[in-house]
Amino acid sequence: MNFPFYIARRYLVSKKSHNIIHVISGISIVGVAIGAMALIIVLSVFNGFDKLVMSLFSSFNPNIQITASHGKTFNLNSLPLDQIRKIPGIIHITEVIEEDALMKYKDNQCIVTIKGVSEGYKTASGLDTMIVEGNFLLEDGEKDFTILGYGVAGTLGVNLQDYLNPVSVFVPRRGASFTGGFENAFNSEVIFPSGFFQIQYEIDVKYAIMPLRFVKKILEYENERTSLEIDLAKEADQEKIQKRIEILAGKNFIVKNRYQQQEILYKIMVSEKNYIFMILTLILIIATFNVIGTLSMLILDKKKDIAVLRSMGAGQQLIRRIFMYEGALITLIGALSGLILGAIVCWIQIRFGLVRLGAADSTFIVNAYPVQLQVADFVLVFFTVMTIGLLAAWYPVYNIKKIHLGQIKLD
Numbered sequence: 001m002n003f004p005f006y007i008a009r010r011y012l013v014s015k016k017s018h019n020i021i022h023v024i025s026g027i028s029i030v031g032v033a034i035g036a037m038a039l040i041i042v043l044s045v046f047n048g049f050d051k052l053v054m055s056l057f058s059s060f061n062p063n064i065q066i067t068a069s070h071g072k073t074f075n076l077n078s079l080p081l082d083q084i085r086k087i088p089g090i091i092h093i094t095e096v097i098e099e100d101a102l103m104k105y106k107d108n109q110c111i112v113t114i115k116g117v118s119e120g121y122k123t124a125s126g127l128d129t130m131i132v133e134g135n136f137l138l139e140d141g142e143k144d145f146t147i148l149g150y151g152v153a154g155t156l157g158v159n160l161q162d163y164l165n166p167v168s169v170f171v172p173r174r175g176a177s178f179t180g181g182f183e184n185a186f187n188s189e190v191i192f193p194s195g196f197f198q199i200q201y202e203i204d205v206k207y208a209i210m211p212l213r214f215v216k217k218i219l220e221y222e223n224e225r226t227s228l229e230i231d232l233a234k235e236a237d238q239e240k241i242q243k244r245i246e247i248l249a250g251k252n253f254i255v256k257n258r259y260q261q262q263e264i265l266y267k268i269m270v271s272e273k274n275y276i277f278m279i280l281t282l283i284l285i286i287a288t289f290n291v292i293g294t295l296s297m298l299i300l301d302k303k304k305d306i307a308v309l310r311s312m313g314a315g316q317q318l319i320r321r322i323f324m325y326e327g328a329l330i331t332l333i334g335a336l337s338g339l340i341l342g343a344i345v346c347w348i349q350i351r352f353g354l355v356r357l358g359a360a361d362s363t364f365i366v367n368a369y370p371v372q373l374q375v376a377d378f379v380l381v382f383f384t385v386m387t388i389g390l391l392a393a394w395y396p397v398y399n400i401k402k403i404h405l406g407q408i409k410l411d
Helices: 003-013 019-058 081-085 121-125 150-156 212-219 238-249 263-287 289-301 303-311 316-352 375-397
Strands: 064-068 090-105 108-117 131-134 143-149 167-172 186-197 207-211 227-232 253-257
Touching: 003 316, 019 263, 019 289, 019 316, 019 375, 064 238, 081 090, 081 238, 090 121, 090 150, 090 212, 108 150, 108 212, 121 227, 131 150, 143 150, 143 212, 150 186, 167 212, 186 212, 207 212, 227 238, 238 253, 263 289, 263 375, 289 303, 289 316, 289 375, 303 316, 316 375
Parallel strands: 108 207, 143 186
Antiparallel strands: 064 227, 064 253, 090 108, 090 167, 090 227, 131 186, 143 207, 167 186
16 A cells, blocks of 8 residues: 555544544544535536426427528528438428517507417427427318417416407508508407416517418418527437538528527526636635645644654655645545535435525426536536645645744755
8 A cells, every 4th residue: 555645544544642633623524525515516406407498498499490591581582491301400480471560459569479370380390298288280171270388378367268369469460551541450360278388587578479361361471481490309410401401492591409499598597607617716726725724724723743753764855745645635635525525415405405495386497406417517516626735735745844843854
């Protein structure tokens, strides 16, 4: 066994001449453990929220979206759709028309974005999993229905059981003049709601999903579309498919993946996670100051042992390695203990959901704080804690000769 490591291990577990050193050593280990545990728990909670947000937006944002690089709409015939459909990995392409409109229900009204979607949108989007009231129904024979965001439904005060009062939709008529009166300036149609969806506040208060044929009719569109939404197979190479679509579509179109569609949001989430990690790391650095105090007092406590080792021929480097190993052991035990405790706390939260987001009858998508454990976080926290701990141990160890040791001379 490595001699300095053997001595360091004995110093860690053996009885010291002063009991206070035992206490301080324990405090050092606990401090490092709490810091490591806090890092793992917070990072895991952020992972859980990241996964939750991505899963929510995946129900609304497609794997790949194609839009015009100039203007709001494009002609469907300007895209080589047949070639795009033949790309391996593409499951479904949804034609989309989005436009701002005025919606009115009884005496309530609000401005919303109506989103007309072609057939197959239900299976391609997964929006049916986000229905909180009613059903996912857009077409029933010749009848058209709309699915409202939960915020839109609340603003309008829509009642799904009201079969007498439909929702009225108004959009500006193409080339119409407002001087001729309201009726001449707007196209209007009525439609019954079939359900409400809840994804994320900005979406819930903005969107109403409708059949493409209904939106085409009210907007007087033929081949105009605002976007195409492409659904991919799970095993598909998204990056490769996106590049192929960009080549086929040409410079007149913008092709975005799911991350690029919500790029600002994802960057904010990553930044928040990094900032929290740095803040907790600073707290961990403060906690490791105990390691400096522990090693300094241990060196004073073991000055007789150092004198004996010096008389037996031990050099300065060997003595420093002993106490460096001591600091490494304290940090290692604290780091591993913190990681294990953090994993246990996260598992308990995943399994039982003890820490809740709100009351039991709240309308949150999830009732408890979401948690996701990632191996990369454990590796990052372990090396962060060990690096800080070793740097903290370095100061007292490499300044042994400056600590008063009676008649001991190390140089």
